Amino acid sequence: MLFRSTQQYKHELQKVNHLHLWADTTITILDISGLSAMELLQLYSVSLSTLNVDGCDTLNTIQASYCNSLKDLSLDHLSSIETCVLYANNSLSGFDVGAVTTLIDLEITNCPISGRLDFVNNPDLDYVIVTGTSVNEIAISPVNSPVTYNFESNQLTQEGVDDILLSSADNAAVGNGSYLSVDGLNNSYPSDVGYTAIATLTANNWTVIYNNPPAWDPTHKGSNIQLSNFNRTATQLNGLMQSVIGNREIHGTDKVMFTIELETLSTEVSGQFIGIGTSTTNVNSYLGSTNESIGKIGRAHV
Numbered sequence: 001m002l003f004r005s006t007q008q009y010k011h012e013l014q015k016v017n018h019l020h021l022w023a024d025t026t027i028t029i030l031d032i033s034g035l036s037a038m039e040l041l042q043l044y045s046v047s048l049s050t051l052n053v054d055g056c057d058t059l060n061t062i063q064a065s066y067c068n069s070l071k072d073l074s075l076d077h078l079s080s081i082e083t084c085v086l087y088a089n090n091s092l093s094g095f096d097v098g099a100v101t102t103l104i105d106l107e108i109t110n111c112p113i114s115g116r117l118d119f120v121n122n123p124d125l126d127y128v129i130v131t132g133t134s135v136n137e138i139a140i141s142p143v144n145s146p147v148t149y150n151f152e153s154n155q156l157t158q159e160g161v162d163d164i165l166l167s168s169a170d171n172a173a174v175g176n177g178s179y180l181s182v183d184g185l186n187n188s189y190p191s192d193v194g195y196t197a198i199a200t201l202t203a204n205n206w207t208v209i210y211n212n213p214p215a216w217d218p219t220h221k222g223s224n225i226q227l228s229n230f231n232r233t234a235t236q237l238n239g240l241m242q243s244v245i246g247n248r249e250i251h252g253t254d255k256v257m258f259t260i261e262l263e264t265l266s267t268e269v270s271g272q273f274i275g276i277g278t279s280t281t282n283v284n285s286y287l288g289s290t291n292e293s294i295g296k297i298g299r300a301h302v
Helices: 158-169 192-203
Strands: 018-022 029-031 040-044 050-052 061-065 072-074 083-087 094-096 105-109 114-118 127-131 134-139 148-150 179-181 207-209 216-221 225-228 233-236 244-246 269-277 293-300
Touching: 134 158, 158 179, 158 192, 192 207, 216 225
Parallel strands: 018 040, 029 050, 040 061, 061 083, 072 094, 083 105, 105 127, 114 134, 127 148, 148 179, 179 207
Antiparallel strands: 216 244, 225 233, 269 293
């Protein structure tokens, strides 16, 4: 049966367990509030802008994909909800878990949800995918079992990345064997605090995927160069001028600003301090020594 008006058929829906709506452009408001028998709601390419599921006490699963007029969704007041899957709902900017404590599986992909997501009241939520959103902070509960957390390619700030890592590390041993991803486009990289948490997680057999900060590439450095501080500090061991290349490639359309800080110089120095080079640059000499690199000549004083 195809329901053009949910109000019109609400009496008939009282005993329906599963409701599937597929490619329907006529329904703009879906009100199934109070349908106490409803367990599964599946929506695919439905033109609804409003969804009301209040009082659906047995509703266990919500799946919504390509519902491009849906702007907000709240799971508040759903006492039995365990699974929520939201995919490519292009106008869905508001999502709220509310007072729900029963979530086990949450998947949000390619929806323009922004701001903070808070799942701290859902201790059994062990499978979470939040990818391709504008979310900058995700609050999770300490794990009670091995988990899968995929937070790839959102807009997580460095503090947001660190908070996820620290919350996971609080109970790292219990989550032995878990998977956590905070990498991808627009996510920041961890701070030193986050790296400490990563060490705790990996020591407990977690797989942790994260963005690397700008750093030097240990596979492209001269033999006289020593790297430290997570490969962010390069030290020249003696007076022989050599080079090291960064770990991020520069492509044709990239715009890059170069900066360099010299901390210890005992005498006046003249040389190539900074520049660009290909992956075949001769790192055992100064930048510009061959056609594979260009160096900037500078002078410095202590």
